[in-house]
Amino acid sequence: MNVFKNIYNYRELLKNNVKKEIRGKYKNSVLGVLWTFLNPLLQLAVYALIFPLILRTTQPYYVIFVCIGLIPWTFFTASVSQSAFTIIANGNIIKKVYFPREILPLSVVTSGMVNFLISTIIIVAFCFIYGLGLTKYIIFFPLIMIIQFILQLGIAFILSSLTVYFRDLEHFVQIILQVMFYATPIVYGKNDIPEAFSFIIKLNPVAHLINGYRAIFYDQTIPDMKSLSILFGASVVFCIIGYLIFKKLQKGFAEEF
Amino acid sequence: MNKDTAIEVKDLYKEFTIYYDKANTLKERLIRLGKGKKEKRQILKGVSLEIKKGEVVGLIGVNGSGKSTLLKLMTKIIYPTKGSVQTQGKLTSLLELGAGFHPDFSGRENIYFNASIFGLTKKEIDKRLEQIIEFSELGTFIDNPVRTYSSGMYMRLAFSVAINVDAEILLIDEILSVGDQHFQEKCFKKLEELKAEGKTIVFVTHGMGAVKRFCTRAVWLHQGEIKMDGDIETVIDEYVKTTA
DSSP states (O other), rough: OHHHHHHTTTTTHHHHHHHHHHHHTTTOSSSSHHHHHHHHHHHHHHHHHHHIISOOOOOOTHHHHHHHHHHHHHHHHHHHHHHHHHHHHHHHHHTTTOTTHHHHHHHHHHHHHHHHHHHHHHHHHHHHTTOOOOOOGGHHHHHHHHHHHHEEEEEEEEOOOHHHHHHTHHHHHHHHHHHHHHTSSSSOOOSSGGGGGGGHHHHHHHHHHHHHHHHHIIOSSOOHHHHHHHHHHHHHHHHHHHHHHHHHHHGGGGGGO | OTTTEEOOOOOEEEEEEEEESSSHHHHHHHHHTTTSEEEEEEEEEEEEEEEEOOEEEEOOOSSSSSHHHHHHHHHTTTSSEEEEEEEOOEEEEEEETTTTOOSSBHHHHHHHHHHHHHHHHHHHHHHHHHHHHHHHGGGGGGSSSGSSSHHHHHHHHHHHHHTSOOOOOEESSSSSOSHHHHHHHHHHHHHHHHHHHHHHEEEOOSSSHHHHHHHHEEEEEETTTEEEEEEHHHHHHHHHHHHH
């Protein structure tokens, strides 16, 4: 419980950090925060061209379909890759001032979530443009988002603290993310995978999250509650383990810079 | 821990591993496994110290005696190899001024950033804002970007934030050489005020004048151990004798 109290006491720092991450990301760019929309939209344009036109994907409403996969995926990669160097980037302050170090990974994931929420507007807009609209199942959206947040926080705790001691990790992470992109149903659906490889999707937590988002916006049904509850439980446990690892490793942070 | 104890240091050891050529990547680590030239350096060797609430302690000693390391351990920037440090009450350390200042932001914005690092909320900062600006004597410069400040102005702003945080325990590392004579006087006056309010202050200094004028107790660290602890006059007399 001490953890929460400590973070609550430093909430202003958390707020400032989140603001800095969001504003700092597009600093000195002409279009600024507009890039939060432009980035996924341009990526989307590429996939929406390549897959139906060249690879002859027959998935109906392919734009929405990819969009729902891509935006949560962007949330995932942004948190994971940024968290890998957040401690190193803040080494200068860590060396000089005490503050709860867990604020740093926490603000990476939180700012990612703010960006995610902003870009969810794109999904909603497409749902209306294509006449699908929204249904009552939208109430499951916050639930899935919270699971994703907890999962990513766990990853962020582990990555941010390990990278301090093994700087290579940053590069490993990039490669793993690239492989994961294809091992996650983003540009294809969960049923497009050959039976022999379906275990990859079953073991991939991001796949379950994206399936959940797709159920809400695309299939417009109740998401698979069984897999989501398992994922929720696993994410909470993973986050706690991540925090314990972080707690242990953070004692040496200041001596590594 | 006793109710009127502010800081309790028990049998504290701190050793640093000095790498001559630090392996940061996995490859380097594997290649140098067991080879890398390194050396363990004992900085603190069994320091025990109890500081009561309201005490003003001057830490003295020659360079490399472990004073700054001890302060860093008290503020939990680094952690002991052995032994323990416990503190009671909100603690602020002024080890290096202006940590976390962002050069592109104005002085006013940096007050918010810096004070939030010390754990203040927006409301608390709002309440202190005028006081901090006034203390820094920056006047209209407060809305200019910090990168345009002179080093004196920079230090004044940083000190003003740190001193107005309202901590119960204040750790200060050799930074009272802030600004000009006039500003230094003002800092001392502020510290006197804090002392009168019953705050606990630990400060590292080489200025014996400051210790005599301001402290209620002196602790002399020598090669990682406490050589003398007690009444200011006696400790300083002994210290000056050996260094002279």
